[in-house]
Amino acid sequence: GVYAEFEVQDYLEGQVAPVFFGSALNNFGVKELLEKFLEIAPFPQPRQSSDKLIPPNEKKFSGFVFKIHANLDPRHRDRIAFLRVCSGKFERNKFFHHVRLDKNIKFASPFTFMADSKALLEDAFAGDVVGLYDTGNFKIGDTITEGDNFMFKGVPSFSPEIFKELINLDPMKSKQLEKGIEQLTDEGVAQLYRQEPGNRKFIGTVGELQFEVIQYRLENEYNAKCRFEPRSFYKACWMTGDKTAIDEFIKYRHKSVAMDKDNNLVFLAETAWILNSAIEQNPKITFHTTSDFKI
Secondary structure (H helix, E strand, O other), X not given: OOOOOOOHHHHHOOOOOOOOOOEOOOXXXXXXXXHHHHHHOOOOOOEEXXXXXXXXXXXXXXXXEEEEEEOOOOOOOOEEEEEEEEEOEEXXXXXXXXXXXXXXXXXXXXXXXXXXXXXXOOEEEOOOEEEEEOOOOOOOOOEEEOOOOOOEOOOOOEOOOEEEEEEEOOHHHHHHHHHHHHHHHHOOOXXXXXXXXXXXXXXXXXXXXXXXXXXXXXXXXXXXXXXXXXXXXXXXXXXXXXXXXXXXXXXXXXXXXXXXOOOOEEEEEOOHHHHHHHHHHOOOEEXXXXXXXXX
């Protein structure tokens, strides 16, 4: 009686959030939580693409990769790409179009996951999540279609809050470290920037915990010893614009310029004042704080 009656529409519009009381340990309230979730959870919504708004009842299949997980089963070193179906019907062993790579791929062993178990999937529909074995074909945000050439929007990378340099503690394990940091940053929880000369690697995250997780996984999953040294960058901004202006900027700021995993130029600004000055002094260059510009 403390609050007004719960309105589902207010929840769907993001105005309120329901609170449930229970205990999974004692199996109290769990059934009620799940039943209410089924009752109020939103149906699949239309999703904006670079071409048009794609409704969930569109007949042609489309979906996008929203998560990648390396070594889901450490015994097999597998990499799983999680695909959200946005429209149409996904079918096992049917060729679909990988838009970024501009090639057709079929999936012989798509899976659906429930807790720590998985099952072979024959088909899936809008709102379903499909696990796809990946040998390096996928990046977060990749779009898979039934032939159309559009990209889904809404999976941008943001400029990190904390930056550290990755230091290799065992030169004999350089290949393992290289492979490990490539695969772990593919998962999207951290961003990798490379700087030449010297192949220096800077990792950007939104919190300290990610560095502990990455270091632990590098050592235990890839047998690569490393440490992280803090770097005092304020923000990482992608750069686009006039090529001559960018070349001139790099000439004088080469110690603050790096490349991301997709070989896009990134300005690692040390302070907010330096970033604002760079923006004011270089009107022909656009400094992006999210990766939306890639779409």
